[in-house]
Amino acid sequence: MNRAALQQLPQAEQLLARLLDQMKPVVGPDTGIIGIHTGGVWIAQRLHAALNIQVPLGTVDVSFYRDDFEAKGLHRDIKTSDIPFDVEDRRLILVDDVLYTGRTIRAAMNVLFDYGRPASIKLAALVDRGGRELPVAADFLGGTISLAVSQSVALTRGHDNDGEHLSFVLHEN
Amino acid sequence: MWLDPRNPQLNKNGELNHLLSIEGLPADVLRQILDAAESFVGVTQREVKKVPLLRGKSVFNIFFENSTRTRTTFEIAAKRLSADVINLAIAQSSTSKGESMLDTVANLAAMQADMFVVRHAASGAPYLIAKHVGQDIHVINAGDGRHQHPTQGLLDMYTIRHYKKDFTNLRVAIIGDILHSRVARSQIHALTTLGCPEIRVIGPRTLIPADIRSLGVQVYHDLKEGLKDVDVVSTLRLQNERMKGALLASGQEFYKYYGITDDKLALAKPDAIVLHPGPMNRGVEIDSSVADGGQSVILPQVNFGIAIRMAVMSIVAGSWRG
Numbered sequence: 001m002n003r004a005a006l007q008q009l010p011q012a013e014q015l016l017a018r019l020l021d022q023m024k025p026v027v028g029p030d031t032g033i034i035g036i037h038t039g040g041v042w043i044a045q046r047l048h049a050a051l052n053i054q055v056p057l058g059t060v061d062v063s064f065y066r067d068d069f070e071a072k073g074l075h076r077d078i079k080t081s082d083i084p085f086d087v088e089d090r091r092l093i094l095v096d097d098v099l100y101t102g103r104t105i106r107a108a109m110n111v112l113f114d115y116g117r118p119a120s121i122k123l124a125a126l127v128d129r130g131g132r133e134l135p136v137a138a139d140f141l142g143g144t145i146s147l148a149v150s151q152s153v154a155l156t157r158g159h160d161n162d163g164e165h166l167s168f169v170l171h172e173n
Numbered sequence: 174m175w176l177d178p179r180n181p182q183l184n185k186n187g188e189l190n191h192l193l194s195i196e197g198l199p200a201d202v203l204r205q206i207l208d209a210a211e212s213f214v215g216v217t218q219r220e221v222k223k224v225p226l227l228r229g230k231s232v233f234n235i236f237f238e239n240s241t242r243t244r245t246t247f248e249i250a251a252k253r254l255s256a257d258v259i260n261l262a263i264a265q266s267s268t269s270k271g272e273s274m275l276d277t278v279a280n281l282a283a284m285q286a287d288m289f290v291v292r293h294a295a296s297g298a299p300y301l302i303a304k305h306v307g308q309d310i311h312v313i314n315a316g317d318g319r320h321q322h323p324t325q326g327l328l329d330m331y332t333i334r335h336y337k338k339d340f341t342n343l344r345v346a347i348i349g350d351i352l353h354s355r356v357a358r359s360q361i362h363a364l365t366t367l368g369c370p371e372i373r374v375i376g377p378r379t380l381i382p383a384d385i386r387s388l389g390v391q392v393y394h395d396l397k398e399g400l401k402d403v404d405v406v407s408t409l410r411l412q413n414e415r416m417k418g419a420l421l422a423s424g425q426e427f428y429k430y431y432g433i434t435d436d437k438l439a440l441a442k443p444d445a446i447v448l449h450p451g452p453m454n455r456g457v458e459i460d461s462s463v464a465d466g467g468q469s470v471i472l473p474q475v476n477f478g479i480a481i482r483m484a485v486m487s488i489v490a491g492s493w494r495g
Contacts, residue, residue: 061212063212064212064213064216064224064225064226064487065224065225069226069487069491070491072491073188073488073490073491073492074209074226074487074488074491076205077208078208078209078212079212080211080212080215081212081215081216082215110225113221114219114220114221114223114224115219115220115221116220
């Protein structure tokens with residue numbers, strides 16, 4: 001990681017606060033919040049707690065629905081999809097950390113439809129890095145970032161004296 | 174196709190390309206399968222019990238030996254992965270007209286098969302098929318002779334891990350017809366690789382192979398002695414169809430000495446679990462009160478078996494074909 005790159009990375013906690021402000025007015029106690037593994041789940045946990053939502057938190061892993069299975073095979077580290085509420089006719093918010101090609105979101109929506117027919121799905125993303133390959137857009141967005149194609153950004157979770165702390169790390173591929 | 178003679182199931186990257194035997198698979202590959210299966214168990218509990226991983230792929234169940242149950246679980250697993258499944262009971266088909274096994278397989282491969290699930294009475298048949306198919310076809314052993322039944326062994330490991338969490342402090346007893354059992358062989362290899370410190374095999378002298386100790390197991394001929402303080406009781410089916418000659422006086426005689434009853438199970442740890450690969454001979458290797466009792470995990474095994482087969486199929490189908 002170089003110094004210049006470090007400076008251009010946004011503060012994940014600030015973006016999370018912005019996301020929360022956007023979501024507060026529209027989220028009700030019956031809304032289903034679903035995080036996409038792994039970074040999306042961390043954000044979804046924070047949003048779920050802060051928004052005081054009664055419905056338990058859902059999580060999805062898109063490994064079984066990826067469109068690059070032919071090329072890459074099955075992921076080594078598969079998490080379990082767990083949606084502990086009925087999605088039928090429910091308003092859902094799908095949460096991811098970094099919005100990029102849109103392929104993960106496509107796969108996650110397919111997962112959700114295998115559980116039932118939701119009333120609506122909205123997308124919350126912590127950061128949008130552009131580069132979309134599918135017609136996908138965030139309804140709630142913490143911020144944007146511009147990166148070279150060779151770069152990627154990932155969320156990490158640490159703990160300090162104030163509790164949990166989310167931050168971005170840059171990877172040069 | 175080139176197969177590494179030391180480990181014909183793995184490709185050059187060490188990924189699982191065929192599943193032929195548990196012997197020779199490293200612990201991380203076994204754990205990868207068990208972990209993937211855990212996620213597939215979740216899929217089987219949903220409204221839509223299907224994921225699109227093998228969409229457009231053709232899976233051929235080629236059974237040179239009949240087994241409705243194993244074939245059905247492979248069929249369900251493939252269908253839940255969205256594959257197209259073609260079932261062939263070769264026992265009643267071409268080979269009875271004189272076609273060789275490899276000719277049969279070559280014909281099926283020409284129909285653009287992606288995966289063969291093979292059951293054969295001869296040990297090593299799936300290996301022979303894997304050696305002769307093109308590199309884009311994957312082979313899964315669904316039981317070959319007395320050799321191996323790797324997916325059964327894996328689902329037993331899944332079941333044990335599900336209830337006992339960890340293998341490294343377990344005492345496991347495998348009881349019955351060890352001689353004819355490919356399940357026992359697969360279990361022993363898997364348990365050893367996953368770090369189980371004590372494996373006991375229990376059965377009459379005529380049904381325990383002389384060289385079994387070389388696999389690192391302890392041999393008991395007295396059931397009561399062997400069951401003492403074990404965590405896992407794995408019963409095997411008495412394989413009447415494989416019995417040639419007078420290895421055993423009768424089923425009743427076997428039940429008297431080696432059948433698992435409540436009294437005998439009481440010698441194991443109080444939280445011991447009881448496994449059976451099915452189909453059960455009630456009143457021969459296991460008493461009904463044990464089979465249907467609180468320590469039996471025989472029915473959960475069936476559900477885990479589907480998840481294990483989904484895991485194996487999707488891992489081999491996704492392995493790098495170089």
